[in-house]
Amino acid sequence: MMEAVLTVHRLHKKIKGRTIIEEVSFDVREGEIFGFLGPNGSGKTTTIRMLVGLVKPTSGEVRISGHDVAKHPEQALRHVGCIVENPEVYTYLTGWDNLAFSARMLDDVAEERIREVARIVQLDDRIQHKVKTYSLGMRQRLGIAQALLGRPKLLILDEPTNGLDPKGIKELREFVRQLAAGGLSVLISSHLLSEIQLLCDRVAIISEGRVIAEGSVEELVEKAGSYVLWQLDRPDVGRELLEASGQVKFVTEVEHRLDEAVLASLPGAIVTSMPKELVAPMIDLLVQQNVGVRAALPIAPTLEELFLGMTEGERHA
Numbered sequence: 001m002m003e004a005v006l007t008v009h010r011l012h013k014k015i016k017g018r019t020i021i022e023e024v025s026f027d028v029r030e031g032e033i034f035g036f037l038g039p040n041g042s043g044k045t046t047t048i049r050m051l052v053g054l055v056k057p058t059s060g061e062v063r064i065s066g067h068d069v070a071k072h073p074e075q076a077l078r079h080v081g082c083i084v085e086n087p088e089v090y091t092y093l094t095g096w097d098n099l100a101f102s103a104r105m106l107d108d109v110a111e112e113r114i115r116e117v118a119r120i121v122q123l124d125d126r127i128q129h130k131v132k133t134y135s136l137g138m139r140q141r142l143g144i145a146q147a148l149l150g151r152p153k154l155l156i157l158d159e160p161t162n163g164l165d166p167k168g169i170k171e172l173r174e175f176v177r178q179l180a181a182g183g184l185s186v187l188i189s190s191h192l193l194s195e196i197q198l199l200c201d202r203v204a205i206i207s208e209g210r211v212i213a214e215g216s217v218e219e220l221v222e223k224a225g226s227y228v229l230w231q232l233d234r235p236d237v238g239r240e241l242l243e244a245s246g247q248v249k250f251v252t253e254v255e256h257r258l259d260e261a262v263l264a265s266l267p268g269a270i271v272t273s274m275p276k277e278l279v280a281p282m283i284d285l286l287v288q289q290n291v292g293v294r295a296a297l298p299i300a301p302t303l304e305e306l307f308l309g310m311t312e313g314e315r316h317a
Contacts, residue, residue: 002029005079005154005185011050011060013209020046024060024211026204028154028187033180035200035217036189037307043209044189045085048158051187052082065153081152083160087143091132095123095142098131102146109149117145121175137168141175148179155179158189173199193307205307213306226300227251228279229262230270233292239270241286248282249273266295 006028013021021043028034038044049055051062053073062069067076089098096114103109118127121141131139140160147155157176161169176199180186190196196203197217204214213220232238242248251271263269274282279296286293 002031004028005030005065006051006187007061007063008047008051009061009063011047011062012058013046013050013055014058019209021050021057021209024206024209026211026214028185029202030153030185031180031183032201033176033186033188033199035196035203036187036206037191037193037196037203038189038206039191042206044191044206045158046209047206048082048084048156048187048189051156052080052084053077054084078150079153080156081144081147081150081154082156082158083140083143083147084156084158087139087146089131089139089142089146092130094130095127095134095145098142099127099145099149103149106150113149113151117148120148120179121145122171135168136163137165137171140164140168140172144175152184154185154187156187156189159191160188161190161192161195169195220306221300226273226276226298228272228274229266229295229297229299230272230293231266231268231295231297232270232286233294234290235268235270237289238286238291241289241291242270242272242274242282245274245278245282247274247278262299266297269295269297 004027008024008026011021011024012019024043024047026034036044036047046055050057051069053069056070062076064076065079067079069076090101093101095118099114099117103114115124118124121144123138123141123145126134126138131142134142144155144157144160160172164172173195176186176188188196188200200217202214202216203220204211205220206212230238230242239250243250249272251273276298279298283293283296
């Protein structure tokens with residue numbers, strides 16, 4: 001297991017007697033992309049502000065590269081690059097001037113490092129242009145370039161795809177992967193489930209200020225179980241045989257959140273939840289009883305289905 005660059009232990013925040021963040025714990029390992037997933041208002045940004053010392057926790061501990069953020073903020077935060085909400089850039093300056101201004105506030109950042117980060121975020125051909133001519137995606141990348149100037153071990157991005165078009169999201173995804181491949185740890189806060197599933201190695205799901213699940217995307221999806229869609233030429237008889245096994249649960253449309261395109265491809269499909277190892281014997285049984293099996297399609301739930309199931313009833317701000 002890789003060493004943890006960020007360790008969050010039992011983080012707790014109360015404001016005017018109201019608990020905002022409750023016992024939040026997770027870690028981010030070297031070179032991994034970690035997703036911090038939750039709906040708007042779930043506590044993501046407040047947690048991130050505590051990670052980088054902008055908000056003082058009521059209790060709990062945050063360590064970055066082994067340094068306690070509360071006790072040794074300078075040593076801890078020198079290892080972090082962070083964009084909370086929107087990147088702070090001056091639109092009347094060029095991209096280069098913005099980076100040079102940020103570099104002056106850091107130690108030992110030479111012009112070569114400015115050129116290097118501009119290349120990393122693929123702005124080298126526009127770095128001498130004024131930021132007011134940049135697209136939203138380019139401004140986001142310029143903000144990331146600022147965060148990378150000090151050669152951090154951990155990059156924290158709060159909702160980095162907000163407002164980006166599909167092309168901008170794809171570009172962001174690609175160079176975040178490149179950064180992680182180079183050994184940088186990346187924590188991405190988002191409510192965009194599909195992006196987290198495509199991009200992240202591990203995920204923590206936060207709901208109403210509490211982490212309700214943590215693990216790899218594969219682990220979390222596997223824990224949620226899977227569905228099997230049956231398309232049968234004698235569905236009434238087939239349902240009776242499936243039910244008689246005692247191990248098959250029929251899932252109603254209200255209970256599942258399957259993609260409509262999947263259901264449309266199998267009109268009249270019976271949705272079940274059942275052990276994987278039971279699928280083949282059930283196919284044999286159905287065929288023996290003269291029930292034609294047109295399709296028996298196992299489908300793993302998406303992270304979105306898992307997320308919605310876990311946060312059912314939470315108000316989304």
